[in-house]
């Protein structure tokens with residue numbers, strides 16, 4: 001058990017993660033700086049021809065607040081707050097980041113009550129955001145960008161953008177990144193309270209953006225330390241108390257973004273996007289895709305981190321898993337949005353920053369099966385080959401347990417949207433194989449949609465699907481609600497706020 005490790009050890013671990021290329025100080029050449037300025041010019045030019053690119057603009061303001069206009073019949077029982085997070089400041093002065101993931105985080109809240117729906121949003125005031133605002137230019141290396149003028153990094157959280165997801169847990173609201181610590185946010189005002197450390201001994205130890213919460217509130221998470229080639233595992237109780245933290249060596253190491261937890265095991269995929277420290281490249285560019293190498297699957301006993309196995313599958317890339325569970329015979333089943341390679345991250349999310357339209361190159365949902373008696377693994381697609389998916393979510397009440405329903409964003413690769421992004425929302429039943437989908441008009445670009453249970457309902461029974469979409473034609477943002485049983489009938493109500501927001505990542509719904 002590493003919980004007994006001293007603070008110096010964990011600081012050493014954190015410093016080891018600074019071995020990443022993103023954290024190596026290297027000034028850019030004149031040619032690179034000129035190229036940086038051209039990114040902004042290319043984006044502005046492309047925006048005139050493709051107005052949907054507005055979702056990759058920097059947020060028009062550092063804070064927003066408005067009442068939403070509702071059309072349709074918003075369900076009376078659907079009350080609570082939808083919190084969302086995502087990159088929102090993509091430029092500082094005339095310097096534009098070279099990757100979508102580099103933007104500083106903005107936290108949003110759609111508050112749904114008997115009085116109606118209101119929206120507010122605020123930039124998360126991280127160390128990075130505040131110090132760069134004072135300086136007037138980029139100071140820190142990003143995930144896929146090395147700015148022209150950089151200052152030395154001494155703390156893994158100094159470049160923390162807090163821009164991936166949000167975690168409501170033990171009466172706190174935390175904004176999550178994956179390379180460092182969470183940032184605590186006031187759940188009512190959305191003001192940034194400060195960086196959050198679960199203990200003084202774990203300051204700066206990476207805490208991924210996709211913790212898994214069991215129905216009783218128990219929290220599991222992981223982090224990766226590229227320079228040290230370590231995967232770290234977190235186990236907290238429902239009150240946020242650290243119960244255990246451990247580490248396992250992974251050499252080679254990649255950048256796992258999400259993981260799976262069952263009643264007995266933790267499962268991580270390490271694709272062959274192998275990290276090699278570099279003095280002169282961004283963190284992303286310090287990784288090399290090696291498709292001839294296997295994707296390694298780490299299966300860990302969640303109550304004894306010293307017990308683990310490595311399995312192998314053909315090379316593949318996954319950002320997100322829906323859920324996982326295991327039966328009494330020791331068969332683990334889980335699903336994931338499987339890409340053939342990480343080109344969407346390496347190329348597409350970089351290209352959009354200079355105005356290049358995506359090519360609907362998304363993932364195909366697969367189910368994986370691990371037999372813990374033989375330590376074998378298999379995989380198979382679960383949807384027709386023309387349906388591509390991402391952002392799989394479940395009813396949170398069956399997290400780590402047997403489940404049958406996935407909610408995902410989707411697109412039909414034979415009928416891609418004008419804007420090239422995922423354009424639909426899909427419900428899929430793993431037991432029956434049935435699915436139904438709704439596709440938004442081309443003037444809208446949807447973001448992650450979530451399942452919200454009807455109060456008093458049994459798990460995976462009645463409820464709604466809610467999610468945001470960007471109406472780039474009207475320059476407005478919609479919050480859409482569907483009856484989960486009839487998604488294909490379209491939204492039953494839409495709440496619209498009178499401004500465009502930047503394209504974001506993940507959210508969580510907190511019921512009243």
Ligand SMILES: [Fe+2]
Nearest residue numbers: 257319320506
């Ligand atoms: Fe994610």
